[in-house]
Amino acid sequence: MSKPPFSLVGIDHVVFIVDDMPKALAFYHDVLGCVPGYSYPAMGMEQVWAGAALIVLWDITHPGAATAVPPVQGGRNVDHVCIATSPFAPDDMRAHLAAHGVKIDREAQHGGARGVGHSFYIFDPFGNKLEVKGPAEYPDGR
Incomplete structure (x- = not known):
């Protein structure tokens, strides 16, 4: 078996299908603190x-x-995307999400690329599940 002619660097972008761009941008800017990237009007x-x-928001309206419209409306092809964050106080995160009317689906201590840390699972306004995960609180054993 030969090695690929490249090395992996990490996740470049994820594409989410939305149907209300102003609502999507408000969520990603105001709730998650994302900053504007490239625009393809x-x-x-x-x-x-x-x-x-990058998180790509593609408005199917x-x-x-037209090529982004799923063959089955409401179908799902991604379970969730994990967004890594700086350290946070869980109480501050709960208050921030509540202030934006974002319901917490669940909280957990989960492993990821940076080790095991505190995660909040939430949904954006279009039903995309996001894991907002702080840095490792203890090593993952590697």
Whole structure:
């Protein structure tokens, strides 16, 4: 078995299907603190920076998004995306989410690329599940 002619760097971007771009941008900017990225108005697509990675928001109500419309409305092809954060106080996170009317689906201590840390599972306004995860609170055993 040969090695691929490249090395992996990490996640570059994730694409979420939405149907209300202003609502999507408000959530990702105001709740998660993402900053504007690239814009593709002819495609109905906006990108927001989540640290060093991009979240792509593709509005399927836009004529330029015809190829993004899923064959089955309400179908799902991604369980969730984990967004890594700086350290946070869980009480502060709960208050922040409540102030924006965002319901916490669950909280957990989960492992990830940076080790085991505190996670909040929430949904964006379009039903996309997000895990907002703080840094490792203890090593993951590697």
